[in-house]
Amino acid sequence: MVLLTEEEKRAAREAAGSAVRGFPRSRGSLVPILQKIQEKLGYVPLEAMEEVAGQLGIPPVDVYGVVTFYNQFRLTPPGRRQIKVCLGTACHMKGGTVILDCWKRRLGIEVGGVTPDREFSLERVACVGCCSMAPVTVINDEVHGRVTPTRVDGLLFSFGVKVKKGRQEEGEVN
């Protein structure tokens, strides 16, 4: 669970307020409004959902239902380093799931999660167009190919994170 600062909550309400403008006040506008919010903030916080619900005159739980139904929406803020593990066919065949599990264990988070310090977030993506380099991990916009568990450790080390074999060192990532 990621706690937002007061400033982030205010930004969330403002983003929701401006996203609603220009759309008809109806449930049919929900998805495009939520997309605009995510475009602006990188995720859809609860505060934004409440604001949208208030402005459209529908229960917040209905907005929450839409956000959680579509996996295009993030509920948590993205990390400063966004780890995207490709699980397209080529990457899957070359052990993409092993690499995904490795990132999960090292960071101590699940897909869609973010570390408590918000340094890293983890996502699973479809083919990113670099199949000859499978298995691929994209970190922010940088593509890393032929990734192995050792390479995952090396990347984390380059970010200043020390990991012990098989699990993260206490206090290093969190």
Ligand code: FES
């Ligand atoms: S399947 Fe991963 S880059 Fe194409």
